Amino acid sequence: MAYNLLKGKRGIIFGALNDMSIAWKVAELAHEEGAEFVLTNTPIALRMGTLSELAAKCNAQIIPSDATSVDDLENLVIKSMEILGGKIDFVLHSIGMSPNVRKGLTYDRLNYDFYHKTLDISAMSFHKVLHVCRKLDAINEWGSVVALSYVAAQRTLYGYNDMADAKALLESIARSFGYIYGRDKKIRVNTVSQSPTVTTAGSGVKGIDSLIDFSERMSPLGNATAEDCANYCITLFSDLTRKVTMQNLFHDGGFSSMGMSWRAMHQYDKSFRDCVNDGD
Numbered sequence: 001m002a003y004n005l006l007k008g009k010r011g012i013i014f015g016a017l018n019d020m021s022i023a024w025k026v027a028e029l030a031h032e033e034g035a036e037f038v039l040t041n042t043p044i045a046l047r048m049g050t051l052s053e054l055a056a057k058c059n060a061q062i063i064p065s066d067a068t069s070v071d072d073l074e075n076l077v078i079k080s081m082e083i084l085g086g087k088i089d090f091v092l093h094s095i096g097m098s099p100n101v102r103k104g105l106t107y108d109r110l111n112y113d114f115y116h117k118t119l120d121i122s123a124m125s126f127h128k129v130l131h132v133c134r135k136l137d138a139i140n141e142w143g144s145v146v147a148l149s150y151v152a153a154q155r156t157l158y159g160y161n162d163m164a165d166a167k168a169l170l171e172s173i174a175r176s177f178g179y180i181y182g183r184d185k186k187i188r189v190n191t192v193s194q195s196p197t198v199t200t201a202g203s204g205v206k207g208i209d210s211l212i213d214f215s216e217r218m219s220p221l222g223n224a225t226a227e228d229c230a231n232y233c234i235t236l237f238s239d240l241t242r243k244v245t246m247q248n249l250f251h252d253g254g255f256s257s258m259g260m261s262w263r264a265m266h267q268y269d270k271s272f273r274d275c276v277n278d279g280d
């Protein structure tokens with residue numbers, strides 16, 4: 001059911017690759033809620049993914065950009081304002097990539113050029129987006145900028161690798177820039193810390209299936225899906241959350257507040273008994 005929460009609002013949505021992407025679900029819902037927006041991704045993602053399908057469905061235009069390039073971002077923001085007919089009201093940063101994860105290099109054996117790329121793509125790009133939007137005065141007062149994060153920014157989760165450092169930086173940028181943008185222009189900047197979700201980026205994380213099962217067992221409300229995440233992002237773009245800024249907002253069914261749950265303990269006991277029975 002649509003509530004017209006984003007009627008008359010204009011935005012830019014980064015990071016929809018295919019119909020599993022969290023950004024894809026956000027775009028579909030933003031469209032239903034009355035927003036107009038531009039979709040963007042890297043030229044290679046545009047070739048490999050299916051973004052044009054989403055664009056057709058949402059009546060949106062696509063502008064290619066690499067979010068690590070300030071020149072690309074300037075072009076994107078200027079053209080978006082031209083296409084949409086004015087300043088924008090919301091931005092979704094739904095971008096993450098680690099070449100170390102892709103190459104299977106563990107945290108104690110990182111390649112430092114790759115590490116630099118992880119931080120640039122997954123975190124510094126958020127600073128660049130905010131910087132370019134502010135320089136071009138592209139966001140209306142009470143606008144809202146959201147980036148997607150993960151609990152590994154605060155707690156160590158096996159296999160998340162250098163993406164944990166990128167997410168910690170991302171969340172810090174939301175606070176540091178959120179202060180400046182809030183003070184100057186009343187613009188909100190937040191991160192949403194989402195449950196593990198089956199997407200192209202998510203599938204790259206080592207042991208993702210076990211991680212999803214573990215957090216499902218640990219979370220009293222169960223894991224949040226990509227559709228759930230889209231619902232939450234829409235509220236953050238809407239006028240209903242005007243005084244929420246500089247926050248890392250957990251959207252994880254309660255996982256981040258848990259230590260041990262009955263369902264996880266039950267599974268742990270079961271495997272422990274199996275080990276004892278096996279004579280281990």
Ligand SMILES: NC(=O)c1ccc[n+]([C@@H]2O[C@H](COP(=O)([O-])OP(=O)(O)OC[C@H]3O[C@@H](n4cnc5c(N)ncnc54)[C@H](O)[C@@H]3O)[C@@H](O)[C@H]2O)c1
Binds near residue numbers: 201
């Ligand atoms: N899937 C999960 O388990 C999960 C959990 C918490 C947070 N997140 C975060 O959600 C966000 C979206 O990821 P997703 O799970 O939807 O996966 P996804 O693979 O669908 O999206 C990642 C996107 O980043 C884009 N990207 C990569 N390099 C880029 C660059 N240089 N410039 C612009 N875009 C670039 C990719 O093309 C892709 O569209 C990421 O920040 C991810 O870390 C994902």
